[in-house]
Amino acid sequence: MLALYGVLFILFGFLMDSPQRIFQGLRQIIVEPDFLITDYIGVGGLGATFVNAGLLTLMAVLLLYKLDIKVTGATISTVWIMAGFGLFGKNIFNIWFIMVGVWLYAKFQKDKFIKYVYIGLFGTSLAPMVTQIMFITNLSKWLSIPLGVVTGILIGFILPPLSAYLMRVHQGFNLYNIGFTAGIIGTIFVSVLKSYGLVLDTRMIWTTGNNWILGSFLCVLFFLMIGIGLYFNKASFKNYQKFFKYSGRLITDFVILEGFAPSLLNMGINGLMSTFYVLLIRGDLNGPTIGGIFTIVGFSAFGKHLGNMLPIFIGVFLGGLTKIWNVNDPAIVLAALFGTTLAPIAGEFGWKFGVLAGFLHSSVVLNVGFLHGGVNLYNNGFSGGIVAATLIPIIEAFKKEV
């Protein structure tokens, strides 16, 4: 099923562009910098972008299949996050160095790689760091390429202990924990590089004008998902309502707890809702926003449902009405979609705290990107970690003792 969606992305890519343009686009995607915000549609074209996302999806599925991992909500969220960021930041070249680093860590600990594979796949959020050093610095290629390789491997090597440790800081209320970890690693690496004179540019490649074609494609994807979910769930929404009883805090694996079919329904419904939100506020459907939608779809098997996500959307939306930006500004659209990393706060403590979390997140996320120079693709996970780590102790301190 997961592989099927990878194949669909590739087919869609070949419908959009000729093979020659796709090949050229893929090459361009590999050599261009990938830091935030780099919409691959603007770099390599629609065809190459979706082929890249499809290939990343298939690579992740193949790796998990080879390791004999049973499909759970965690598996689904990992694969969909790879697909989503295959549209803006991860490509078939830049992810491998971090994966190798994680693999070396497993070898160093004389442990099985299977235990660290999720950390490796999620950890590719720092993949832009590799290409940043390889292709962008003023160093000679003889130096910059090995330096990029070593940096990627080193990041992968330190990710497992750090990601497990930092989980405690937000107590699982920030779903994109690796984003929080990668934000801290990225901040330290970039600070060191800046000390040696590295100048990081800001970047905003953001395509517009594809809402009709991409909206139609997404609707087909998600209605297909709902259709398959209904088929396997015997044409009913049985067990789907049970999702709303869960807070969504890590770890809430809907596939293990309630089954695959209702999880698929939840994924399709949440995917449609997120797409409609972007269209409703007159935002743009492009690589980054579809990346946000795909991440929601993936985590809809691992903690997110309409009940805990909507307060976050409302919080970000209210922020857009009262703060100095518009609700459909690029960074704010992304803050709403990826801000659902904080959905467990609404799920555990109620919708008011969810709205507050979304409201705060939309401000914080705009101010933390410069710390890591945009090399951490899960910037919202970094911000979400900060917001959750601040809000949770306060909420708990004033919560009535049960």
Next chain:
Amino acid sequence: MKHHKLKISKIVDELMNYCFYMGSTHIHVDVQETEKYFKIYCKCNYKENSLKKVEKLVKLLNCTKHEEIEEYYWTLTGDCDVANELSLVGMMTDEAIVKYSEGQDLEITLYRYK
């Protein structure tokens, strides 16, 4: 494997948190290490009318073992008193036996093979 004994401590923490959540006033925990496994035994009383919660506990503890999830998320076990991580405990253990009946103490036995 790193932190293997700390993981046992965290599982015990999680079970204790659960017992308190169930209104226990008397909790007995016994941990045993053998060559092949760790055995964690927990016995506690609980408030009446909590049978549904116990049934949920059985469901969560019976999650199959998932080493790939454990290594990333294990630090969350026993760390929060507003929500539980019993499904994570289920994924960190190989076998779970829960004995309960109306008016009797709740007995939980977990095995984690080495």
